[in-house]
Amino acid sequence: MNTIPSVDLREFLSEDHGKKKKFIREIGDAYEEIGFVALKGHFLSEQLVEDLYAEIKKFFALPEAVKKKYEIEGIGGQRGYTSFGKEHAKGRKEGDLKEFWHFGQYVEDNPVLEAQYPPNVMVEELPRFNEVGKETYRMLEKTARYVLRALALHLELEEQYFDKWIKNGNSILRPIHYPPITSEPENAIRAAAHGDINLITLLMGAHGKGLQVQNHKGEWIDAIAQPDELMINVGDMLSRHTNNRLKSTIHQVVNPPRELWGTSRYSIPFFMHPVSEMPLDCLENCIDEKHPKLYEDITAGEFLHERLIELGLIKA
Structure with missing residues (x-):
């Protein structure tokens, strides 16, 4: 496969059984x-997308000293600001050429989880920043819920199988800024080759060249979305849970041409x-003689902790 397939969520949401089955087959x-x-066909409006880009551009343009006050020690970068070059891909020493912000979960009806998650960080200088971030988080979470419902049906599970695990899950919205490159990077690129940790990733802003995906032949292919599309990929948690039936694909963000x-x-x-308690044990219906069990049993929380250490975001 040398191109990224395009699908339309409105088919899955329609009352037309044939269209729904087509979507499940295509995404699976x-x-x-x-x-x-x-x-x-996702739930982000054009206006919300415009508003979010406007807010994050204002944030990353703030003086370094202002941004630094939102870099919270001791939480592994899970909320607020992470400064340039601090995160690196698994197995690499060079920091990626990026800075980013994290919006986290807005917990409903669960005081225990609310106490466990770090609180979201409020940006005093930008009155709409947090409001727009929260609305975007909600709409992407809603989109992801329906994608996972389609995948549950593809895997011959009950349609709402993932719902209980993702409600109040430890999901993260991460606006990233890759600043202008001012000198020849020494063995560093904007985001080195990596697989994502989580169940699925929904990516805004893959409209120009930069994001590349590695196909089964080891070739790098450009992943470019249309302006009204989100790029959505499988993460390592879902790959592990499905005994690698659904593929967590290595991808990278390369540096642009010098000009x-x-x-x-x-x-x-x-x-x-998902919530930390979700077992990522390989699903029974993804194991057979041809596909023996590939992974040890582990919870989502244990797996996340291991990976944050590997990424250099928390200490062992």
Whole structure:
């Protein structure tokens, strides 16, 4: 597969049984083949997208000293600001050429989880920043819920199988700024080759060249979405849970050609995480003689902790 398939969520949401089955088949096949789709028909309005980009551009343009006061120690970068070059891909020492912000879960009806998660960080200088971030978080979480329902049906599970695990899950909305490149990077790129940790990732801002996906032949192919599409990929948690039936594909964000070094790039992934208690044990119906069990049993919380250590965001 040398292109990223495009699917339309409105088919799954329609009353037409044939269209719903078509969506389930197309997204399931894509995730078994390459692990990525471009999705139309999501719940983000054009206005909300415009508002979010406006707010995050204002934030990343703030003086360094102002941004630094929102970098919270001791929480592994799970909320607020993470400064340039601090995160690196698993197995690499060089920091990625990016800075980013984290919006986290807005917990409903669960005081225990509310106490466990770090609170969201309020930006005093930008009165609409947190409001717009929260609304975007909600709409991406809603989109992700329906994608996972389609995947549950593809896996011959009950349609709402994932619902209880993702309600109040430890999901993260991460606006990223890749600043202009001012000198020849020494063995560093904007985001080194990696797989995502979580169940699925919904990416805003993959409209220009930069994001690349590795296909089964080891070739890098450009992943470019249309302006009305989100790029959505399988993360390691879902791959593990399905005994690698659904593929968590290695991807990267490469540096632009030298003539574009002076430009910033923004992208906004939403990392859909379940609650920590979710067992990631390989599903029984994804194991057979041809597909023996590949992974040890582990919870989502244990797996996340291991990976944050590998990424350099928390200490062992």
